[in-house]
Amino acid sequence: KLMKGVSHTTPEGEEFALRVMNRLRGACEKWKAKTGLGFGLYGTPAESLCYRFARIDKERFGTIEDVTDKGYYTNSYHVDVREEIDAFSKFSFESQFQKISTGGCISYVEIPNMRHNTEALEEVVKFIYDNIQYAEFNTKSDYCHVCGFDGEITINDDNEWECPVCHNKDHAKMTVIRRTCGYLGENFWNVGKTKEIKARVMHL
Template identity: 75%
Template sequence: MCRSFLSPWKDENGEYKFEGRFNQGVVSLNLPQIGIVAAGDEEKFWDLLDNRLDLCFEALMCRHNALKGTLADESPIHWQYGAIARLPQGETIDKLLMDGYSTISLGYIGLYEVTKLMTGVSHVDPKGEAFALKVMKRLEETTKKWKAETGLGFGLYGSPAESLCYRFAKIDLQKFGQIEDITDKGYYTNSYHVDVREEIDAFSKLQFESQFQPISTGGCISYIEIPNMQHNLEALKQLVNYIYHNIQYAEFNTKSDCCHVCHFEGEITLNDDLSWECPNCHNKDQAKMNVIRRTCG
């Protein structure tokens, strides 16, 4: 999971431990569907949200209980030889599931869509922003309550949803029909992200989304789209510095390619066969080109 965070955990000596920890699983909440069913009725929305959260809790506890009693012998490389732990033969992994040593995550998707459904505006609008923050804080409070009640490392997680963003939207399209700006576009927006169609500059997007990251303690990430910056490195430096000082975790998608046959620098494109092809010399040898679409940090 590219954006998953482990919450702080200390051993018996009071030392923070980072290696050998893991996540027990994620269950993701379809926020837009709750907004569709609530149909603008905020009281109904909060009742539905609480009911769906109860269902998510049951599903997450099913994941946890399925792991309980697992013997270290079932995957020695993980549990006995140090990939995660060094447990003796015949011992269960149960102690690694408790007290926050491992995390267990409530995911969410479609904060933009549910805000649009309930307020009529995007969550970048002040009215929508207030509602979106209220939703996020309810999710955060719920995971904290679960953690206190069970002793498990519950956290709120901005689901990557590479396929789930399409699956949830498809399910809701079949169930509720076409809803303008919600089910008609074929996808739901990733976690708390600004809608991809929103006209917003990179710095403003990062600044806006930064307020949601401290709430998503189980993991989150923000993205921005930028052109090829090879000839404007000073602007790229400013962008990286802004990310460093203003947001926990962000990536930028860019196009910075190079063909090693003709030394073309620019954008290498996908051809009809879905293979990378240099637009200058038509080189298709993947070993003789560099294609960059994302920079992480």
């Protein structure tokens, strides 16, 4: 976005992003041949860096729209969490970058509770099997220990986790599960990752 002024899901941005990724892959192959060491290009979510690097860059370069103004970075080749894109298109788009990421990769989509629509979920699983190396689903399965709410505990305007029913904000009295670093975890993330989680849109 900084270099081209457009998302890498546009034709111009995609061409540039693929050139960057292939340049990085070429450097890994060159270093591997020169040293005999197993260099690889890793498509990492680098979750803790998404805030740290964005904060440092904002201090150094100022506020840049859609780059340093969000409070977080979307890492690697991944589509910006705010971008409206369906699950199938997202997986198709990101699959081409996974092929270049010889050291590892992951892609994911945000989905609602699919317990009453398992047929649709099955279609996505089939698509993953045929089109992409490694993919995950993100869904919300939170629990408030104060009122017994079972669903999605949300992030309020002050970037605090809050039960939508009883408005409990005590981390010790709620269980919040989100996928970060490719894994489902419960650790109440730094301010940048919290902003990124809040900005995530549904893909299905």
